[in-house]
Amino acid sequence: MHKKDKIIQIAGAGPAGLAAAITLSKAGYKVQVNEAKKEVGQRFGGDLQGLENWTSKQDVLQWMAQQGLTTGFEYAACSTGYAFDAYDKAYPLKSREPLFYLLERGPGKNTLDHALLEQALSLGVTVTFNRRLTKMDDQGILAIGPKAADAIAVGYHFSTDIDNGFWAICDDNLAPKGYAYLLVLNGRGTIKTCMFTGFNKEQSYVDKTVNAFERLLGLKIIDRQPHGGVGNFLLPKTGLQGNRLIVGEQAGFQDTLFGFGMRYALSSGVLAAKSIINGANYEELWRRELQPLLKTSVSNRWLYNLLGNRGYRLVLKLLANKSDLRKTLRRHYQLTLFKRLLYPWAQHRYKSKRKDISCHHDNCNCVWCRGGKFV
Numbered sequence: 190m191h192k193k194d195k196i197i198q199i200a201g202a203g204p205a206g207l208a209a210a211i212t213l214s215k216a217g218y219k220v221q222v223n224e225a226k227k228e229v230g231q232r233f234g235g236d237l238q239g240l241e242n243w244t245s246k247q248d249v250l251q252w253m254a255q256q257g258l259t260t261g262f263e264y265a266a267c268s269t270g271y272a273f274d275a276y277d278k279a280y281p282l283k284s285r286e287p288l289f290y291l292l293e294r295g296p297g298k299n300t301l302d303h304a305l306l307e308q309a310l311s312l313g314v315t316v317t318f319n320r321r322l323t324k325m326d327d328q329g330i331l332a333i334g335p336k337a338a339d340a341i342a343v344g345y346h347f348s349t350d351i352d353n354g355f356w357a358i359c360d361d362n363l364a365p366k367g368y369a370y371l372l373v374l375n376g377r378g379t380i381k382t383c384m385f386t387g388f389n390k391e392q393s394y395v396d397k398t399v400n401a402f403e404r405l406l407g408l409k410i411i412d413r414q415p416h417g418g419v420g421n422f423l424l425p426k427t428g429l430q431g432n433r434l435i436v437g438e439q440a441g442f443q444d445t446l447f448g449f450g451m452r453y454a455l456s457s458g459v460l461a462a463k464s465i466i467n468g469a470n471y472e473e474l475w476r477r478e479l480q481p482l483l484k485t486s487v488s489n490r491w492l493y494n495l496l497g498n499r500g501y502r503l504v505l506k507l508l509a510n511k512s513d514l515r516k517t518l519r520r521h522y523q524l525t526l527f528k529r530l531l532y533p534w535a536q537h538r539y540k541s542k543r544k545d546i547s548c549h550h551d552n553c554n555c556v557w558c559r560g561g562k563f564v
């Protein structure tokens with residue numbers, strides 16, 4: 190049988206699985222995507238997220254177009270925003286080109302997930318919903334999202350009349366070792382605390398985050414819907430499981446510093462598909478393309494963990510003086526000799542923090558514990 194006559198099985202219709210399906214289908218392969226839920230993007234349901242645009246010189250939307258992935262979803266280019274320190278001081282963040290593209294996740298018709306699904310279907314990919322794969326006999330692609338919870342992001346989706354934009358607060362009293370954020374896209378808002386510890390007190394951190402944005406910006410939250418999720422950052426020893434290729438967050442491909450995972454999901458999906466199309470070694474591909482950035486983000490996370498509220502203030506002061514934050518961040522995502530040397534230590538230290546010591550998990554309903562079931 191010709192290799193293109195075989196049906197390639199993909200588990201998971203998130204950005205990673207759909208990017209792989211689209212790439213394979215364009216190369217003439219028959220593809221079957223199996224999605225556990227009844228529709229795409231169910232774990233996000235209207236969440237606003239940023240598709241980061243600082244880790245490469247090339248614009249991420251141009252990269253998507255070059256890979257043949259649709260950019261036909263609603264988005265706003267974000268070049269300027271504000272970050273606050275723990276002492277209520279605002280720092281402007283400026284970039285010449287977009288730092289990230291703000292978009293919506295979930296099943297809705299303007300979302301990234303919906304656009305990728307439509308493109309896959311138009312290419313003849315078969316997508317079966319309500320089918321949770323428990324095994325895969327042949328070669329295939331595993332794109333089933335996070336398998337562990339290293340961080341959580343909790344808060345609300347809501348309606349608002351403020352203009353599009355982004356705001357962050359770096360304050361361990363609101364978001365321990367992480368950051369609180371507010372994103373607004375065309376009348377819809379997402380407010381979250383992204384926490385790396387303290388998970389069992391999530392509601393208290395959410396309340397403090399909401400109070401802070403109300404106080405600092407006069408934000409009015411209309412028709413709020415609770416939302417939360419987990420993130421998985423473990424850098425894998427291998428991207429293979431038997432002869433299956435692991436992509437996206439299932440592989441732990443995500444920026445360990447800030448939790449940006451969509452771009453890694455898309456790129457690893459494309460790489461896995463290309464490895465099948467060209468008979469190339471997936472292990473070599475992801476190590477070459479993704480590993481330097483992933484390692485750097487682990488070292489960056491370790492450094493960030495050292496900071497605390499005074500340290501965040503200092504970093505924000507420095508960032509506010511930069512005229513092109515995109516360029517500055519790109520420099521900080523280079524695997525320099527320092528970051529390379531720091532990485533083994535950072536990885537070791539970070540791993541040891543993977544179990545949240547503040548949460549004993551007894552009768553606990555925090556997102557971290559709920560995340561174990563990946564609802």
Ligand SMILES: Cc1cc2nc3c(=O)[nH]c(=O)nc-3n(C[C@H](O)[C@H](O)[C@H](O)COP(=O)(O)OP(=O)(O)OC[C@H]3O[C@@H](n4cnc5c(N)ncnc54)[C@H](O)[C@@H]3O)c2cc1C
Nearest residue numbers: 201203204205225238239322334418437438449450451454
């Ligand atoms: C609250 C929150 C905010 C975030 N914000 C950002 C952000 O601003 N920017 C950013 O870049 N990233 C962000 N992320 C991370 C980003 O959403 C993920 O990294 C990205 O969605 C990973 O894509 P994926 O395709 O690997 O997995 P997913 O998007 O999780 O898709 C996996 C799919 O597989 C399905 N599935 C699971 N098990 C099975 C099975 N056994 N069989 C079949 N199907 C299965 C799931 O239902 C799901 O549809 C955020 C994450 C959270 C939780």
